[in-house]
Structure formats: C-alpha cells, structure tokens
Amino acid sequence: MQYDLPALSAAVLFLGAVLGLVFGSALGCLVRRMGRHESWLRGRSHCDACGHTLAPKDLVPVFSYVALHGRCRYCGAPIGAEAPVSEGVLGAVFAAVVWRFGLTLDTLEAFVLCCCLFCISLSDLETREIPDRFPVIAGISRAGFLLLEGAGWPGLWQSLRNGIILGGTVLLISLIMDQILKKESMGGGDIKLLFVLGLYFSLPECLLLLILACVSGLLLVPAVHRHGEVRIPFGPALSAAAVLTMLFGQQAVTWYLGLL
Numbered sequence: 001m002q003y004d005l006p007a008l009s010a011a012v013l014f015l016g017a018v019l020g021l022v023f024g025s026a027l028g029c030l031v032r033r034m035g036r037h038e039s040w041l042r043g044r045s046h047c048d049a050c051g052h053t054l055a056p057k058d059l060v061p062v063f064s065y066v067a068l069h070g071r072c073r074y075c076g077a078p079i080g081a082e083a084p085v086s087e088g089v090l091g092a093v094f095a096a097v098v099w100r101f102g103l104t105l106d107t108l109e110a111f112v113l114c115c116c117l118f119c120i121s122l123s124d125l126e127t128r129e130i131p132d133r134f135p136v137i138a139g140i141s142r143a144g145f146l147l148l149e150g151a152g153w154p155g156l157w158q159s160l161r162n163g164i165i166l167g168g169t170v171l172l173i174s175l176i177m178d179q180i181l182k183k184e185s186m187g188g189g190d191i192k193l194l195f196v197l198g199l200y201f202s203l204p205e206c207l208l209l210l211i212l213a214c215v216s217g218l219l220l221v222p223a224v225h226r227h228g229e230v231r232i233p234f235g236p237a238l239s240a241a242a243v244l245t246m247l248f249g250q251q252a253v254t255w256y257l258g259l260l
C-alpha cells in the first residue's frame, strides 16, 4: 500500500462516506437475512414487528432512522440502533480509506477488505460464527490485487508466508491456552480470519494488529456483555484492529523503528 496521497477535495471524501453508508445498509441486510436463512436477493425488507413492507424512503441509511426517531413508520415499534450505527461506522471507514489512499487501486482493495470485515463483524455479533465465505472472498481479493499491482509470485509467496505465520502463531497460542483453561479459547473462524489478515500485512504490521486486537477486544467486552456472560468478540476486535493497521500501520511501524 502506498503513501503519497493526492490533495483530495471534501466532495470525494463525502462520496466515499456515502458509498460506505450504502454498502453498510446492503451488507447489513444480507447478513441479517443469512442469519435467518432467508434468500439474499428475493423478498422485500419489512418491519419485524408489523410485517409492513418498507418503502425506499424507509431504507435510506442512517437518515431514515433519525427522521423516524428510531420507530417504524407504520406501527411505531422501536427499531434497534444496530443497523444505523453499523452503517455509520462503514461510512466513516470508507471516508478514512479515501483520505488515506486517495483514488488508487489500494482504495478499491481496502473497500473490499472492509466490506468483508463488516460482514464478519456483524455475523460474529449476531450468530457468534464467522461464515467461511467472507474470509475466503478477502483472501481471493488480496491475491487478485497483488497480481494486478504486479507483485507477481514473490509478492504472492510473501503474502502467503505472512498469513501462515500470523495464523499459525495464534493457533499455537490458542492450543496452549485451551490446555491451560480446559476450554476452547478461540474459535476456528477467528484463526482463519487471522490467516487472511496476515495476507494483507507485513510482519511488523501483523504484530501491531495483534496488539490492537487485544486492546479492542477488551474494550468491546462491555458492548457485547449480555446475560452475565463475558465473551471477547474476536471478529469485531480483529476487524477493528485490521482497519486501524491498514490506515496507520505503516506510519506506526516506521515511527517505532525510528526510535530504535
């Protein structure tokens, strides 16, 4: 991923944010339907309380929620804030990506990764599972972009090596933890996700990602704390860490190495 960013107008950042909101809304709907084993494409969105089919004006990301004061237009039932909050997060992330990488291939690659991480986080929060298809898409996308950028076989190999090192190291640690705690410390889906994230980053960035994942995991515990059960949501924590590493990893590593 490259450094020099062209001067970007506020309009481009705004367009990035709007794109993020739109993808956040569409992907949020996709993940919810997947969780309920409904068809992805067929069937109109409807209110969970009254079943009324939602009109386009009810489906504008974030704005419909705010305009309707968080209630269904037809029956007045309260609507959860999860959808607008997650849409807003993806909008902000897309704007940050445009700010960081400008109008480049890197931005497109980052958009694909962010969309996969968004679906992974929502699935993990909703069903506590990470469907294989999202890490697989992220992995294939990485290979495709490496080839497009002309990294060739050496680039692919280096990426694969980093994935194996990151995924393998955490797998080893989690197996040892399983023995000590006498229960599963980390799910298989989390390990697979780590392997895929390793494909995207240099080894120093992978280390940074692990540190950030631990911090964000602990910060997210209160957010998913329900029914007295403490659970670290690794999917969202790893996703947050990956986005931060993507945006600031190179700078952080350069700064740290400068200190030594």
Ligand SMILES: [Zn+2]
Pocket: 047, 048, 049, 050, 051, 052, 072, 073, 074, 075, 076, 077
């Ligand atoms: Zn309703």
